[in-house]
Amino acid sequence: MSGHIAALYRHPVKGFTPEPLARAELVAGAPFPCDRLYAVETGPSGFDPAAPAFVPKQKFAVLAALPQVARAVTRFDDDTGVLSVSAPGLPDLTVPLGEAAGRQAFADWLTRLLGDEARGPLQVLQAPGHRFMDHPRGDVSILNLASVRDLEQKLGREIDPLRFRANIYVEGWPPWVENQWAGADMMVGWAQAQVFKPIVRCAATDVDPATGVRDMEITKALFEHYGHMFCGVYVHVTRDGAVSLGDACSQPQPEAAAQSILGGTAG
Numbered sequence: 001m002s003g004h005i006a007a008l009y010r011h012p013v014k015g016f017t018p019e020p021l022a023r024a025e026l027v028a029g030a031p032f033p034c035d036r037l038y039a040v041e042t043g044p045s046g047f048d049p050a051a052p053a054f055v056p057k058q059k060f061a062v063l064a065a066l067p068q069v070a071r072a073v074t075r076f077d078d079d080t081g082v083l084s085v086s087a088p089g090l091p092d093l094t095v096p097l098g099e100a101a102g103r104q105a106f107a108d109w110l111t112r113l114l115g116d117e118a119r120g121p122l123q124v125l126q127a128p129g130h131r132f133m134d135h136p137r138g139d140v141s142i143l144n145l146a147s148v149r150d151l152e153q154k155l156g157r158e159i160d161p162l163r164f165r166a167n168i169y170v171e172g173w174p175p176w177v178e179n180q181w182a183g184a185d186m187m188v189g190w191a192q193a194q195v196f197k198p199i200v201r202c203a204a205t206d207v208d209p210a211t212g213v214r215d216m217e218i219t220k221a222l223f224e225h226y227g228h229m230f231c232g233v234y235v236h237v238t239r240d241g242a243v244s245l246g247d248a249c250s251q252p253q254p255e256a257a258a259q260s261i262l263g264g265t266a267g
Contacts, residue, residue, distance in 0.1 A: 002248045003172030005189060006145060011165060012076035013083070013097075013124075014039040014132040015062035015069050018162055018209070019076065023244040026191040026237045031131045031139045032167040034078045038097055039132035040110060042066070043120020052127035054136035057202075061110065061122065063212075064204035068117050070212030072110065087113050097124065134199075135234060141166040141199060142178070142188070142249070143232040150175035154225045155216075163205045163218065166232050170249045176226070177251065178233045184252035191241030195252070198230035205231070 008021040014036045024033050041047065045059035061069050075084045081098035083106060093109045095102035103124035111122050125132070133139075143166035152159050161169055168188065181195040205218035222229045 002250045003144075003170040005168055005243060005245055005247045005249050006171040007161075007169035008243065008245065009162070009165075009167055009169070010035045012037050012078070013074055014057070014060055015066075016072060017074040018165060023242060025240070025242050026140065026188065026193075027240050028237050029139075030237060031133065032141075034076070035167060036132040037076075037126060038103075039125050040069075040107065041123040041125050042118055045125075047125055047127075049125065049127040049130075052130035055132070057132075057134050060132065061114070061118075062204060063207040063209070064202050065119075066114060066117055067207040067212045067214050068114055069110075070207060070209055072113060085109065097126070134202075137196060137236070138199070138234040139196070139236050140168065140188075140193065141232055141234055142168045142170060144173045144175065144178045145169055145171050146173055146175040147178070147231060151218075151221060151225070151231070155221055157216075159216070159218070160209060162209045163207070163216075164199075164201070164232055165204070165209075168243065168249070172249075173251055179228070179230050181233060181252050185238070186235070186252045187248065187250040188235065188237075189241055189243030189247035189249065191237055191243060192239035193235040193237050196234040196236050198228075199232040199234055201229050201231050 008024055009018040011018055012034050040061035042061050045055050047055045071087045073086050081096050083097045084094045086092045095105045097103055107122040107124050143164050148159055148161050179198050182197050184195050186193055201219050206214050206216050208215050219229050
């Protein structure tokens with residue numbers, strides 16, 4: 001069975017506004033294009049731009065820790081490296097994030113927005129080739145929209161899929177089938193990928209991405225209704241290819257998925 005790509009999103013600044021795309025080029029061994037290029041440190045995180053390495057998201061301005069960041073609406077121009085940001089009660093800001101002065105201006109603007117909610121001095125981080133992912137091997141994330149709708153039925157209320165901050169949103173798969181695919185190969189548009197593991201969800205999903213209000217208990221609901229806190233999967237791109245809205249996103253063959261599970265390839 002093949003699903004199809006219903007939406008594509010990138011998140012240039014970790015924790016901030018998802019940006020919709022009509023098309024993206026996936027590259028083998030690489031994360032989703034222009035995703036999590038920057039992160040905002042809330043106090044010393046231990047990140048060293050000269051030797052970049054994975055840092056847990058709790059060290060950054062993300063919805064799980066600071067729901068108020070949802071009030072900042074950001075747009076990034078990857079051709080120029082310019083970030084535009086706005087929020088109620090503050091003047092709009094347009095800065096080049098590739099320059100130190102631009103990153104400092106964005107940090108100062110955010111300090112005004114967050115006020116006492118900021119736990120420490122804010123600093124916008126980057127490093128060439130580094131991505132601030134939630135998992136050190138979480139290259140590209142895919143969300144099965146049928147799984148979200150199944151959870152909606154359990155809760156009796158609508159869930160904005162953007163709460164899950166995925167890159168690729170798929171229609172046409174049975175709910176929760178993706179949790180059985182670790183290690184299996186699949187086609188994503190014209191690219192080939194291997195499923196890495198289900199995504200364990202955190203308190204960020206409890207926050208309305210439009211208002212910044214913590215108004216649901218998604219992780220609690222997942223555990224109560226399904227006995228896990230998964231929603232979506234990470235995949236690793238194994239062959240270059242374009243992905244566009246409406247493209248097929250194939251479900252792995254059952255035999256391949258079963259063999260991968262028996263082989264213990266999930267991590």
